[in-house]
Amino acid sequence: IYTARSKLRMNILDESIVQVVAENVKPRDIIAKTVVKMKVEKNDDAFYVMDIGEVVRRFEEWQSLLPRVHPFYAVKCNSHPVILTVLGALGSGFDCASKSEIEDVLNIGVPASRIIYANPCKSKTHLQFAAVKKAGLMTFDDEYELHKIKEVYPDAKLVIRIKADDPSALVNFRIKFGCDVKHARHLLQVAKQLSLNVVGVSFHVGCLCRDATAYATAIGLSRLVFNYAADIGFNFTLLDIGGGYPGDGKKPITIQCIAEQINQALSEHFPDGCGVTVISEPGRYFAWSTCTLCVNVIGKRVKEIDMKSVGEGTLKENTDCMEVSHMYYCNESRYLSFGILLTLQSKIVPILLK
16 A cells, blocks of 8 residues: 555556555555455455555655665565565665575666675575676675685675674574674685675674664774775775664664664764765564554364463462363464564564454
8 A cells, every 4th residue: 555655656566556545544444445345255365454655654764864874675574576666766775685585676677786695605506696687795704605706706796794793682693694803804814815805894783683782883893894904905885784673663672772873883983974885784674564464363262271280379269260261263374474473572462453
């Protein structure tokens, strides 16, 4: 659906899958109408409603809060072509982690120059595809990856990914990705010996960051790596500050808190006019509040629970030992829409339509 604020972008999408609505119409109104239509069609499948106006609003908010940071949307978060098309039309870049994600972005008409292949461990066949499509900006974090890139795509523009994460983040990448800052100098020396072109530094503080100062700390560490690179003979021009931004605007952390830390750290370590382009990889920030999942309750089980089994001291005198419990089944699962929610231990709060 489109709200009025995004109606001017209508020409970039297939009108058969987009409904233009008035400014005051909410996704819930669209859902109610859709449910009525589906009942007539005897269809009880789960479905999503996507509010494209929310994507536009989020993009405008990002530009206001982080004017120096160019977003490269993390395609893995939600690769629906409508979201990609709208963000592409707004001027966003894209963070891709695989061949298929690069294809998705290229298919909507975005040039390869607006893609960062932000997977530090890439297969050779995916590297070959990136080389053919000239998606040359990519990350690395170990020596083996440098030799692989030298063999398959020696003209790539490389970005060294360092460990600089928030230990309290819900999903931490410390073990999986990133090199220690103290090891960065060695990797840059190897890249120099292989005549590879390293152009900058990247980091990721972790999914659902809970400490805004983690971004400031990581930016400070990136400055050290920039200095190492200059000593070796590289001229770094890119800083990628990764993702980890909240998608729902709730505490314990907000995008406003994070933006304040980022802007202060950039002013200190990479002041405006220093010749360094700053990008980031927000995913959940754009996609989370954009989509509403609608499911049907397709079954109910009534169970009696023996409260004696709960443990001693839980029963009062003259009370019934059996308690009725209700279990509800819906037509979605952990293997589809709920998978990431359960992985991130997110609390799922259903909202009844009627």
